[in-house]
Structures are given as C-alpha cells and as structure tokens.
Amino acid sequence: QQQVKQSPQSLIVQKGGISIINCAYENTAFDYFPWYQQFPGKGPALLIAIRPDVSEKKEGRFTISFNKSAKQFSLHIMDSQPGDSATYFCAASKNTGFQKLVFGTGTRLLVSP
C-alpha cells in the first residue's frame, strides 16, 4: 500500500524552465511534508519542508504548494538549472515524537543545458 504517491517518474526540463513534481497522500494524520534531493551515489538530503498550517513555502527557487483538502502537495523548481538534475522524493510523517517518514517512489529530473 503506497501511502504517498508521486508523479511523474521522470522529467526532462530545459534550462530556465519550471520543474513540477506532484505528490498525493492518504493518511490525514500526516503533518510534516518534506522534499528530499538525492544525487547519484549520495544519501537523500532535505531540500524544503512544509507543515499543513500553510499553503505555500518558498526557499530560493524551490516552492512547496500544499492543498490540505485535496491531500496533495507539489514541488516547483523555478529557473531550473543543470545542477538541479537529481532524484527528488516527497515524504510525509505524523507527529509521533520522532521522524518516521513515508516516501514517494521518486522523480528523476534531468535539466538539459
């Protein structure tokens, strides 16, 4: 049972374009929604995260949009750069006092020069 569904599986975007990755979740108890970025041969690293009390969070070129009623959240990468080429994972967890993340299946992003 996939509690967090992520799409698309892969994405090719031209340099300077907008990359959009979508996730949907089922468990309404989730209250923390991070995005992780992973480069080949490396472990995932936190990119940006949001909690359900806000509908949008922006950090530099990266924005999370959150729709609580639809149980969906998305990552927007503005002015995409070749250095953004990586695999992106959405995740979710509920506040149980520790971080038990449920991950999406990942999106492989390629930004062409």
Next chain:
Amino acid sequence: NAGVTQTPKFQVLKTGQSMTLQCAQDMNHNSMYWYRQDPGMGLRLIYYSASEGTTDKGEVPNGYNVSRLNKREFSLRLESAAPSQTSVYFCASGRANTEAFFGQGTRLTVV
C-alpha cells in the same frame, strides 16, 4: 563534521551469508532509522529506534535485525542473506518531528 557515517560502502555477499551494517551519528540525535532503497520503490523503512534502548519494526522488517548499541550507533544485521535483499541501505538520524539526516548508503549485492 561527519554527520551520519555508514560502513561498509559496498558489499557482496553469497546467499546464506550473514553481515552487519554499521551506522554512527555524531549529532546527538535520539532517533535513528534504517531504510532500503530499490528502483521504482522509493525508500522503505526497515527498522527504527525512537530513542536509546528501544527499537521497532518498520514497513519491511523481515530478514533483518537491529541493535541500538548506544545513542550514537545503530546496526542492521542480515542473518541469512537472500538475493531479494540486494539493495542500497541508508541509515538516518534525527530529532522529534524535524529533518532526518541520511548517511551515504551501503550498496549490498547478494549473489
């Protein structure tokens, strides 16, 4: 600043062999986790330790055991390796309801 350190980085095992993956963190985090990453399946939680002295099963615990040796160290043991356990294994640590920090991973092949 080491963060989360995993050893070994690569390992090849024969079916039926056993091994222990080591993980240590230097960030004084209470919680530690073991995930496996397989193509098209994201990261799946194998076991976690919410605090020193406690461990609990995650989504895919079968075939694995863990030990929280102290606050810093959390090991994952494969008692009798199977080809289905070929994967990349990640250890992570974190504080309550905040960012989880991941190690560099261990790429395990079982032949």
